[in-house]
Amino acid sequence: MAADDGNDRENEAGELWELISRARVVLWDFDGPVCGLFAGHSSERVAAELVRGLESRGPRGLLTERERESLDPLAVLRAVGRRHPGSDLVAGLEARLTQEEMRAASSARPTPYADALIRAWAARGSRLAVTTNNSPLVVRKYLDSRGLAPCFDPHVYGRTRDLERLKPDPYCLNRALNATGAAPGRALMIGDTPSDHEAARRAGVPFLGYARNARKEKLLREAGATVVVESLEPVLRILSARRRQAE
Known part of the structure; x- marks a missing residue:
């Protein structure tokens, strides 16, 4: 062996x-x-914040339980994109993720x-x-x-x-x-x-x-x-x- x-x-x-x-x-x-x-800017926290934002402003039942518990912000973005392609909701979520990535880039x-x-x-x-x-x-x-x-x-x-x-x-x-x-x-x-x-x-x-x-x-x-x-x-x-x- x-x-x-x-x-x-x-x-x-x-x-x-x-x-x-x-x-x-x-x-x-x-x-x-x-x-x-995301070495100095937790991707898990970013994913959780994206989920909370969706639940407070988006349609009910937008994410499955598994998707809500995702630790990957891109997975959250993908899930919304599949259900509402090209929507203002997706555009807003992508812009929010970009903001978080820009903050993460500094660390x-x-x-x-x-x-x-x-x-x-x-x-x-x-x-x-x-x-x-x-x-x-x-x-x-x-x-x-x-x-x-x-x-x-x-x-x-x-x-x-x-x-x-x-x-x-x-x-x-x-x-x-x-x-x-x-x-x-x-x-x-x-x-x-x-x-x-x-x-x-x-x-x-x-x-x-x-x-x-x-x-x-x-x-x-x-x-x-x-x-x-x-x-x-x-x-x-x-x-x-x-x-x-x-x-």
């Missing part, structure tokens, strides 16, 4: 090398791979090695894009605060009022591919959720899973992700090694 585990790790390391070698465009999910958006925690990896990829001439279910306003605020905006400009593709186009729909990935002129097979998506993996699969883009804990890794593996890292450090190490080889 130990030998099999060793072979699996070796095979996955080889796959990681291949993913990085082929990528000419790198599509980043935002909350997770780039930063912990977001950078993902270890993400800044260095982003800069290293950009320095190699690779094109970078953010493809996220968060508001693009929030992404730009965070990137500006870290001095990373030039690495991505103008390629930030985030949430729109059309909630049906949130991942796992590949809409934001396809926008990034079209804007950069990249063939799907020459791109790489870095994401931390099953919906990221599914969006990449639908867009035909190779996928690298980032899992900061065992629960995240389990969810990604169960969704079909074959290459998952618990840290971005080995990705940065491989990229640095390739740069030295090129020199």
Whole structure:
């Protein structure tokens, strides 16, 4: 069994090398791979406040019991969007979530090695894009605060009022591919959720899973992700090694 585990790790390391070698465009999910958006601003509290606001102002029975107990503000937004697509209620809820995300951006925690990896990829001439279910306003605020905006400009593709186009729909990935002129097979998506993996699969883009804990890794593996890292450090190490080889 130990030998099999060793072979699996070796095979996955080889796959990681291949993913990085082929990528000419790198599509980043935002909350997770780039930063912990709600590290200092509880997403659970935001979800609860969205629910309370809906119950005080929205139609009765708008959410199921399970949806009311959701700890994910995006899940609350999706649920309302499914029942009232394009409504003023959805527009107001999305605007409220954007406000909360903007507050969260001020205390977001950078993902270890993400800044260095982003800069290293950009320095190699690779094109970078953010493809996220968060508001693009929030992404730009965070990137500006870290001095990373030039690495991505103008390629930030985030949430729109059309909630049906949130991942796992590949809409934001396809926008990034079209804007950069990249063939799907020459791109790489870095994401931390099953919906990221599914969006990449639908867009035909190779996928690298980032899992900061065992629960995240389990969810990604169960969704079909074959290459998952618990840290971005080995990705940065491989990229640095390739740069030295090129020199």
